[in-house]
Every structure is written in structure tokens, then in C-alpha cells.
Amino acid sequence: MFASLPLTALRAFESASRLLSFKAAAEELAVTPTAISHQIRALESWLGLSLFERLPRQVRLTEGGERLFRTLHGAFLDVAQSVDTLRPQRSGASLTISTTAAFAALWLVPRLGRFYARHPDISVRLDTHCEVIDLHQDASVDLVLRYSLDDYPNLFGLCLFDEAFGVYGSPEQVALARGRVPTLISVRWHNSKLYAHGWEAWCAQSGESWLQGQPAVREYDEEHYALQAAIAGQGLVLASNILVSQSVASGLLEGYRSDIQVEGAGYSALCVPGRERHPPVRAFFAWLQEEARLSGLVPRSQASSARDEQRQIT
Template sequence: MFGKLPLTALRTFESAARLGGFKAASDELAVTPAAVSHQIKRLESQLGLLLFERNRQGVRLSDAGERLYLQVHQGLANLQQSLDDLQPPCDRQQLTLTTTAAFASAWLIPRLGDFHRRHADIQVRVLTGNEVVDLQREHRFDLALRAEFNPDPGLQRLPLLAEHFSVYTPPGWQPSANLPLSLIEVPWASVSGVVIDWARWCALAGCEDWLQRARFHHYDDEHHALQAAAAGYGLVLASNVLVADSVRQGLLQPWRAEVRLPAAQYSAVWLPGREREPALRAFLDWLAVTLGP
């Protein structure tokens, strides 16, 4: 039934499509770039279709190649999962997730010890970065914890936290017209184009005069900005998600908490079907308990 399937060519095609080039595929498969090119041409000849568009900069998937890639990648992923399911449980207890460094340090890591105590047999690898990982292509990731503005309909999700931005101060702080006003600035990144800055918050709060008399302190990292605010260097406009532990520890408190700039929805997202994997199922259950009442 499957005797004529060009399995080597399909595996080579999947690698080149996922990694974006023949050289990268040759490194992953431990063959020469010429061998990769030969397998791709063989597959194109069999199908009578061009799967890659060649140019001076390299190669990119054609429309037909994009369609084939999604099917081949999912098929190979299913085969890999079937093989993994046959392994003893002790060989499968590893979970790899991706999230931002800010979310990892401010929310996930302080809570992760509880998961380790409950599931000592599961190793959790946390890889951080600001780029949104394509879970369809990066099969090594089991899960992503991300701020979503436009949810991907091709992924399953567990809603975690609704994000908004408010002003936070050290405990006991009160505004005074006679004292200098220090405001901490940090570039809050948003793929949606939503503006999160002091000018927008001040306009909403009716505090436009702050912008004229304030001294601004600039930080390029959210975690450092929160530390500076807790140390008394100024007020910070911060995410309720990332500041939660600082508030719980009494280091910061919200000021005029009713004035909020809406932002994203934090969610755990994964490829459909992977929730059946024991390690991921345990982690999702733990997240649900952690966020419960």
C-alpha cells in the first residue's frame, strides 16, 4: 500500500521547508546540500510541481509547497508521536515550552517550584525570546505561554490571565504638587499596534500636567523597570500580570487602579492532540489549579 511512498524525499522536503533552506536541511540530516537538492528535484518530478521557488537569495516554498509542507509535517509528527508513545514513561517525561523572558521571570519561574514538587518526574525546559514561535514548524516545543491579541485558530488554548496596564507605586506613596515626579518608562512591546505609554495613561486619568513636570527614567527591560519602581525610583506603568508577585510581596501597590489600559490575553497554546501527552496534560492541569480560586 505504501511501497511507492518516497519517504526519504518527503523527510528531506519537510526539513528544508521547516528550516527555510537546503543547507540547513543538509546540516540537520547530515547529508550534503547536493543530496538535499537531488531529493527535492526527485519529489518535484514525481509530483509534476515546483515545491520551491529558486532565486539568488535562496529558496522559498511555492503555494503548492506550502500546502504539502503542512500535510507532511503533521504526518511525520504523528509518526514520531506514535513511536514516542511506545517508549517507557520514564523516557518521555520532558516538557519544552517557550515564553518571553519577562513572563518567565515575573510570573512562571516563581511558581514553577510548586509544579516540580507535584511532578518530580517531569523535567521542564523553559526557552525564552520575544519572537512568536511557530508551533506548526517548531515541533520541539510542546507548549507556548504567550500574550495573544489575535489568537491562532489552528491552536488549542487555555486562557490564563487577562492583561491590562496600570500605575504602580511603592507602598504609601501619595502625589504632591511640591515634590518632583519621577516616571519610569519601558518600551512595552505589542504586535497588535496597541500603544502602551504614559501619554495615553495620563490622558485617560486626567493627569496631563504630569508630562510637563515629570522626570523620566528609561529602562529597556520590564523586569528592571519593576525593580526600579520597588526601590523607590519612581512610578511605573506596568502589566498587572508581570507585577503580580511584586504586589503580593508588598513591594508595589496599584495607584488609581480603576484607570486601566487594556492589553492582551495571556494563554497557554499548543498543537491539537498534544494535550494527550502525559507531561503536557500534567502541566496544563497544574496551570488550571494555579489560576483557580
């Protein structure tokens, strides 16, 4: 059945497609760029179609090449994972997760102990760089935990919960705010599309006139810095109900007029289709689902299963 498949050429194609470089594929497979080029030319001749557009100093997949890559990459992942489970010298599994520094520090890391207690043989490595990761090109990352307004069809994903923004402060600051205009703590949002003019939206809903005149405003580059400022009693912070949940549960912060919430976007866990079957990834997905249920922060779209199928946040 498989005798006619050009496996060497298919492996060269998968590497070149994932890295979008014949030279990088050659380095990965320990051959010359000329050998990669010959293998891909032979594969194109065998298929009767072009797989790459050859551009100056780069290559780009054609529509047919993109279709083949998605199928082939998932198939190679399955084979690699199956072989890995049979190797007797395995000393433990590893899992690389990409997410934001704020989500890692304020939601994920405080809960990771429960994952380790259940799966002591899985080692989790967190990548909290802000750069957008293309999971189809970067095979070193197993899954991403991302926040976005957009839906994309190219990755397997699980919608965890939707975010809303409210006002929080230390118990003392919340009490003082009932009688005077507080100092306002905010974040310089890197992506204004995700949440723009936050304090204006909250004040419009609440009817508070805090923005009239020139209130004292403190801005921070990261959400966890803003929360630490609020915990230290420097004012009231406009913050995510998800990222603030641990501080509220511990009594460090409490909500001010908790009924006033401004809707945000959603958090999802995503991976390349096929990788969700890898045991460490499958275990992490199951654990995330349980933690999301325990948090009580169900997605607004929970009634529909469409968002629990394939989504991409990049």
C-alpha cells in the first residue's frame, strides 16, 4: 500500500514547509540545500503540481502545498508520538506552553501544582515571550494559551472562558472610593483592539464621574504590575476578572461595584491538529477544562460547541 510513497521527499517537504526555508530544512535533516531542492522537485514531478512559489530569498507554499503540509505534519506527529511511547528509556514527558506573562503569573502558575500532583512525570516549560508564534512553523511549542477577539480555523482548540473587566482594590481603597475620587490604575494595552478606553467604558456604565477633571492615573506596562500596585493600596485597578481571581479569593483585592463589568475577549488553548492526541497535551487539555469549570467562568458561548472545535489565536 505504501511502497510507492516517496518518504524521503515527503520528509524533506515537511521540514521545508514548516521552516519555510530549504536551507533551514537542510540543516535540520543534515543534508545540503541542493539535496532538499532535488527532493522537492522530484516530489512535485511525482504529484504533477507545484508545492512552493520560489521567491527572491524565500519560498512560499502554494494552495496545494499548504494542503499537503497540514496533512503530512499531523501524520508525522502521530508517528513520532507513537514511536516515543514505545521507547523504554523515557524518563518523563515535557510540555512547552506559550502564553502571556500576565496569564502565566496570575492564573496558570498558581494552579500548576494541581497539575503536577496529578501528572508528576510531565515537566511543563512556559514560554512567555510576547512574539506571535505560528504553531505550524514552530514545532518546539506544544500548545498556546491565548487571548483574542478573533476566530481562526487552522488549529485544534478549546475555549476556556470569556473575560470581563471590573474595578478592584484593597479593602481600604474600596471603602475610601465610596466617598472620594480614587487614584485610577490602568495598563498600557499593547493591542488596543482587544480593550480600548477601558476606564471610559466602565465609568459610562457605572455613572461614576471620576474622569471629569484630572484624576490621578497610574499606568503600568503589564497587568501583574498593575495588580500589585492595587494590592499595595495605591488606588483602584481596572482588571480582568480572570487574572484577578486569585487575589480576590485570597482577600488581597475586592470588587468595587462588582455588578459593573465591561466585556473583553476570550481565552483558548490551541495546538496543531493531531498534537491534541499526544498524551501530555491531552492531559493538559483535560486539566485546563477542569480548572476552567472550577473557576466558574464559563464562556458566554458555552451553549454552542462550535468554539470548542478548531480555532487559532495568533
